[in-house]
Amino acid sequence: MIHQTLDDLELETLELFLDSDAVHEECHNFITAHGFLTALAICPSITPDSTWIPIVFEEKPSFSSEKEEETITSYLTRLKKDIAKELESEDDFLVPCELSMSESEDELSELQEWASGFMEGVFLTESNWFASDKEEQIAELLLPMMVASDLFDDEEIIEIRKSDKLTQSCINQIPEVVTDLFLLLRTEPEKKTHSRKPNRSKHSKKK
Numbered sequence: 001m002i003h004q005t006l007d008d009l010e011l012e013t014l015e016l017f018l019d020s021d022a023v024h025e026e027c028h029n030f031i032t033a034h035g036f037l038t039a040l041a042i043c044p045s046i047t048p049d050s051t052w053i054p055i056v057f058e059e060k061p062s063f064s065s066e067k068e069e070e071t072i073t074s075y076l077t078r079l080k081k082d083i084a085k086e087l088e089s090e091d092d093f094l095v096p097c098e099l100s101m102s103e104s105e106d107e108l109s110e111l112q113e114w115a116s117g118f119m120e121g122v123f124l125t126e127s128n129w130f131a132s133d134k135e136e137q138i139a140e141l142l143l144p145m146m147v148a149s150d151l152f153d154d155e156e157i158i159e160i161r162k163s164d165k166l167t168q169s170c171i172n173q174i175p176e177v178v179t180d181l182f183l184l185l186r187t188e189p190e191k192k193t194h195s196r197k198p199n200r201s202k203h204s205k206k207k
Contacts (some may be wrong), residue, residue: 144173
């Protein structure tokens, strides 16, 4: 079956549903889900739909009908394929939000939501991210997403975030490093017994 890219109306329908009263309060919004699915699309192993779809929803939504359930689920799986095709094209990756941090400590910017979703996808599949001789390169490339997300309080990240200029310089690299991660992980790795992973100092989903 030929893959059909989501059109603007379908994207809007999905976005509105993920922000509706039909979903759990901890359900991913569209931006967070996009980041999450980007990480899964980069990962060299395939994560079954039955594994990642419940994570997006947190709890099964109150669908109005079986048709709505099929439609929304289909939109999510097609979004994941759209992201994968964009990565495979090796064109500049388009993050679906502005590359900026929130000025308030009480709320996240869309980029922070996207990066949090991305890192959640990494944590879900981390054994496949760090199972090669390229682990140090991968960890370095993940740094901009770690800085942008609200999941880490490592000393290095805290120091970067103390400087607005350094933080902005770091997060401006995200579109490029997403493509770099895809290319790096999709080459044949050499298996290693031990691997270093980013430490999770705090890890909570935010909508």
